[in-house]
Amino acid sequence: MSGSKAPAMPVISLLTDFGRTDPYVGIMKAVIASFCPEVRVIDISHDVAPQDVCQAAFMLAAAHGFFPHNSVHVVVVDPGVGSTRRIVTVRTTGGLFVAPDNGVLSLVLDDAKIADAYLVENSDLFLHPVSRTFHGRDVFAPVAARLACGMKPEMLGPEIAPQSLVRMDFGPAPYMDVKGRLAGTVVYADRFGNLVSNIGRSHLEKHFQDLDAVCVQAGNQVISGLSRCYADAAKGRLLAIVGSFDRLEISVNQESAARVLQMAVGDPVYVSARKDR
Amino acid sequence: MSGSKAPAMPVISLLTDFGRTDPYVGIMKAVIASFCPEVRVIDISHDVAPQDVCQAAFMLAAAHGFFPHNSVHVVVVDPGVGSTRRIVTVRTTGGLFVAPDNGVLSLVLDDAKIADAYLVENSDLFLHPVSRTFHGRDVFAPVAARLACGMKPEMLGPEIAPQSLVRMDFGPAPYMDVKGRLAGTVVYADRFGNLVSNIGRSHLEKHFQDLDAVCVQAGNQVISGLSRCYADAAKGRLLAIVGSFDRLEISVNQESAARVLQMAVGDPVYVSARKDR
Amino acid sequence: MSGSKAPAMPVISLLTDFGRTDPYVGIMKAVIASFCPEVRVIDISHDVAPQDVCQAAFMLAAAHGFFPHNSVHVVVVDPGVGSTRRIVTVRTTGGLFVAPDNGVLSLVLDDAKIADAYLVENSDLFLHPVSRTFHGRDVFAPVAARLACGMKPEMLGPEIAPQSLVRMDFGPAPYMDVKGRLAGTVVYADRFGNLVSNIGRSHLEKHFQDLDAVCVQAGNQVISGLSRCYADAAKGRLLAIVGSFDRLEISVNQESAARVLQMAVGDPVYVSARKDR
Numbered sequence: 087m088s089g090s091k092a093p094a095m096p097v098i099s100l101l102t103d104f105g106r107t108d109p110y111v112g113i114m115k116a117v118i119a120s121f122c123p124e125v126r127v128i129d130i131s132h133d134v135a136p137q138d139v140c141q142a143a144f145m146l147a148a149a150h151g152f153f154p155h156n157s158v159h160v161v162v163v164d165p166g167v168g169s170t171r172r173i174v175t176v177r178t179t180g181g182l183f184v185a186p187d188n189g190v191l192s193l194v195l196d197d198a199k200i201a202d203a204y205l206v207e208n209s210d211l212f213l214h215p216v217s218r219t220f221h222g223r224d225v226f227a228p229v230a231a232r233l234a235c236g237m238k239p240e241m242l243g244p245e246i247a248p249q250s251l252v253r254m255d256f257g258p259a260p261y262m263d264v265k266g267r268l269a270g271t272v273v274y275a276d277r278f279g280n281l282v283s284n285i286g287r288s289h290l291e292k293h294f295q296d297l298d299a300v301c302v303q304a305g306n307q308v309i310s311g312l313s314r315c316y317a318d319a320a321k322g323r324l325l326a327i328v329g330s331f332d333r334l335e336i337s338v339n340q341e342s343a344a345r346v347l348q349m350a351v352g353d354p355v356y357v358s359a360r361k362d363r
Numbered sequence: 364m365s366g367s368k369a370p371a372m373p374v375i376s377l378l379t380d381f382g383r384t385d386p387y388v389g390i391m392k393a394v395i396a397s398f399c400p401e402v403r404v405i406d407i408s409h410d411v412a413p414q415d416v417c418q419a420a421f422m423l424a425a426a427h428g429f430f431p432h433n434s435v436h437v438v439v440v441d442p443g444v445g446s447t448r449r450i451v452t453v454r455t456t457g458g459l460f461v462a463p464d465n466g467v468l469s470l471v472l473d474d475a476k477i478a479d480a481y482l483v484e485n486s487d488l489f490l491h492p493v494s495r496t497f498h499g500r501d502v503f504a505p506v507a508a509r510l511a512c513g514m515k516p517e518m519l520g521p522e523i524a525p526q527s528l529v530r531m532d533f534g535p536a537p538y539m540d541v542k543g544r545l546a547g548t549v550v551y552a553d554r555f556g557n558l559v560s561n562i563g564r565s566h567l568e569k570h571f572q573d574l575d576a577v578c579v580q581a582g583n584q585v586i587s588g589l590s591r592c593y594a595d596a597a598k599g600r601l602l603a604i605v606g607s608f609d610r611l612e613i614s615v616n617q618e619s620a621a622r623v624l625q626m627a628v629g630d631p632v633y634v635s636a637r638k639d640r
Numbered sequence: 641m642s643g644s645k646a647p648a649m650p651v652i653s654l655l656t657d658f659g660r661t662d663p664y665v666g667i668m669k670a671v672i673a674s675f676c677p678e679v680r681v682i683d684i685s686h687d688v689a690p691q692d693v694c695q696a697a698f699m700l701a702a703a704h705g706f707f708p709h710n711s712v713h714v715v716v717v718d719p720g721v722g723s724t725r726r727i728v729t730v731r732t733t734g735g736l737f738v739a740p741d742n743g744v745l746s747l748v749l750d751d752a753k754i755a756d757a758y759l760v761e762n763s764d765l766f767l768h769p770v771s772r773t774f775h776g777r778d779v780f781a782p783v784a785a786r787l788a789c790g791m792k793p794e795m796l797g798p799e800i801a802p803q804s805l806v807r808m809d810f811g812p813a814p815y816m817d818v819k820g821r822l823a824g825t826v827v828y829a830d831r832f833g834n835l836v837s838n839i840g841r842s843h844l845e846k847h848f849q850d851l852d853a854v855c856v857q858a859g860n861q862v863i864s865g866l867s868r869c870y871a872d873a874a875k876g877r878l879l880a881i882v883g884s885f886d887r888l889e890i891s892v893n894q895e896s897a898a899r900v901l902q903m904a905v906g907d908p909v910y911v912s913a914r915k916d917r
Contacts, residue, residue: 099393128392554662
């Protein structure tokens with residue numbers, strides 16, 4: 087990212103499914119402030135659907151690249167809290183990641199050059215007594231604060247092979263189907279009802295010579311050509327666009343495509359060359 | 364504001380319709396932290412109704428006066444993102460404002476002494492590649508961070524005439540109607556169901572000698588006199604009050620006036636002198 | 641809390657029922673930044689149910705112990721705003737608390753060693769004009785900021801006897817009922833649908849020799865034994881656990897106990913010794 091500076095004190099990012107009504111996020115920040123008073127915390131989201139590890143993986147992948155490269159990213163979407171699931175810290179060129187080893191780092195691991203990975207096991211670094219239901223407070227927060235304040239990941243526990251980290255199955259990558267269409271899937275739907283697919287710009291450029299001459303099929307609708315911005319379409323009209331995640335999105339100008347098309351995460355999207363060209 | 368100090372490092376305020384579920388706000392803050400690590404960010408709201416420029420204009424007008432006078436206020440409620448709509452920076456005695464030129468600054472411009480205004484056009488200052496759908500990340504965040512870190516607005520692009528800025532039509536100001544009533548409109552409804560009108564304290568004082576001797580008509584209800592606090596009325600009772608925005612509000616003590624009266628933004632409110640006085 | 645450091649500049653925590661859609665919280669933070677630019681603010685919650693003083697009291701009790709001990713905790717859940725209700729500051733070994741004197745500090749007062757208490761009356765310290773409906777902005781924010789910046793509580797107003805502070809009735813403490821069961825009540829339900837009771841670990845240990853040999857009755861269900869973590873139960877299965885508040889909770893692994901049992905705050909929970917042991 088041109089022009090960015092890595093601040094002297096790293097930033098901590100938080101991504102959880104805790105919501106914002108309960109005091110859980112505030113308690114995590116209180117613990118962080120207790121262990122590393124100067125660090126700044128930026129919320130990626132606390133409204134991951136409860137226990138939705140896939141959604142959290144997508145949000146983390148979308149967000150982490152925009153943080154300073156020495157940031158500490160903490161993910162607490164953790165259905166296995168208190169069980170034998172591992173907690174891990176992964177160090178990449180893009181920052182440190184502290185998360186349950188449940189696949190939530192899968193997309194980050196796809197993108198990043200991994201340096202090394204460690205188990206988070208050294209209980210001297212935790213808040214005591216360690217509860218069995220709120221490791222965000224008792225494990226993740228103090229560990230992240232100590233890392234932000236300069237502690238080496240080597241202190242956390244034994245180094246582990248990055249290949250041993252749990253990887254999640256996000257379904258098939260986009261592929262050419264028997265009808266000659268590039269077939270993809272909706273992987274994220276945002277507050278505006280934009281439907282983000284797993285079809286990246288690179289997939290489109292590989293399979294189609296002229297992006298202005300494609301048809302996008304979503305639900306029972308066919309969209310001709312890609313728009314350059316939402317306002318290219320009339321208010322209320324459906325459009326397809328390569329959005330801010332650098333992926334194909336289905337949108338409706340000033341309306342919700344999710345509502346108009348009655349589509350959601352998991353539904354298919356197809357791209358084909360326009361017949362008339 | 365008596366007693367306030369302008370901090371050495373300005374504060375950045377954010378006002379968007381991005382919601383807090385998606386990672387968009389976190390990404391903006393990550394970019395800000397990358398370009399200006401020391402700056403603090405205060406959220407005015409991220410729950411403006413999608414694309415509701417009027418609501419954002421009201422919130423900004425209500426909030427900005429309470430910030431330090433050197434703050435940088437960023438508004439991203441931007442249905443025209445990626446189109447030819449302008450992005451502008453306006454410098455007033457009350458701070459710097461960075462927003463799409465879609466009228467969202469109208470009420471601020473009414474109140475403030477404008478010093479000067481600039482187009483935000485110098486793409487050297489943006490994040491690249493600039494997406495067509497998320498200027499909050501690629502334009503607003505890096506520009507605001509650079510301004511907070513001391514960059515002069517003159518660097519952003521050509522100076523423009525403040526009169527050229529888009530102004531929004533908020534409907535008629537309060538007026539005396541043919542029945543001799545001061546007629547106004549609900550312009551904001553908050554979480555508590557308080558109905559905030561466009562009738563300011565100054566309007567009331569101009570038209571009525573004795574504020575204790577007015578009747579307020581809202582929906583099919585008539586409220587006699589103004590209350591001094593919510594608890595002046597019994598629990599569940601309707602009241603009229605000059606609230607914290609210094610405007611006439613309709614409230615129900617410990618209940619929602621919006622629900623009780625089935626009223627919303629745009630509905631009329633009338634004030635008249637009480638007959639018996 | 642082992643390992644924690646009290647930062648040079650105290651943290652301010654905020655707990656309100658303002659929600660996050662309206663600009664009220666942002667305005668409070670703007671006022672705080674104006675009076676004490678360097679202070680950090682941590683949100684405990686702004687989604688206390690409107691005017692629900694009991695819920696706020698529970699959240700504050702759950703959270704405040706995890707903050708640095710010199711923190712300033714501000715609670716604005718204040719149905720009596722603008723009336724004659726008192727505003728108080730209480731200084732304990734665990735920090736400073738600024739709140740309306742409506743019982744919201746009851747649980748903190750139960751736990752803490754109180755040093756002293758003061759009325760917040762010195763209007764020289766407030767924002768003027770002081771509205772009758774938004775003391776969060778005009779009284780609580782400037783007072784908290786000044787306290788965080790080092791002002792002594794003695795400056796706020798006359799000292800008062802801690803015994804004069806309003807205490808809230810949270811209903812009976814857990815008790816042994818005529819059937820020989822430990823009878824308690826659900827006092828909090830979180831986003832995940834976990835039902836937190838008023839039965840603490842100490843109550844359980846006092847009345848039952850073997851915590852693995854208890855039965856928990858909630859709604860029309862009987863749960864045998866206590867789980868050590870959510871994942872001890874199969875997905876969708878009911879469990880009882882001593883949770884992160886150190887109290888008995890009823891949960892469903894990866895589901896909502898509140899929904900499954902159709903239970904809410906105020907409903908009874910019973911613990912008895914298992915017959916077969």
